[in-house]
Amino acid sequence: MCLAHPAKVVSVNKVTDTAKVSLDGVLKEVSLSLVENVCIGDYVLVHVGFALNKLDEEEAALTLKAFEELASASSAENSINDA
Numbered sequence: 001m002c003l004a005h006p007a008k009v010v011s012v013n014k015v016t017d018t019a020k021v022s023l024d025g026v027l028k029e030v031s032l033s034l035v036e037n038v039c040i041g042d043y044v045l046v047h048v049g050f051a052l053n054k055l056d057e058e059e060a061a062l063t064l065k066a067f068e069e070l071a072s073a074s075s076a077e078n079s080i081n082d083a
Contacts, residue, residue, distance in 0.1 A: 003047070005045070007021035008060070009038055009039065009044060010027065017032050018032060021051070030046050030050060
């Protein structure tokens with residue numbers, strides 16, 4: 001299964017059409033070739049090094065919260081199975 005992850009844009013390089021984004025505090029350079037008008041502070045959906053589209057802040061927050069809940073549930077399930 002493949003997942004795209006919301007990330008906040010922290011810098012934009014218009015010459016190379018790339019941006020640095022923050023993924024849970026980890027900085028990663030991604031291509032902006034598939035998305036127009038990306039600015040610092042925007043949220044983008046990132047998959048395999050490409051920003052696929054822009055998200056509003058509320059949608060990004062909801063998606064990140066859902067990922068956290070899935071990770072917590074998975075961790076709890078693994079703890080039960082290890083017992």
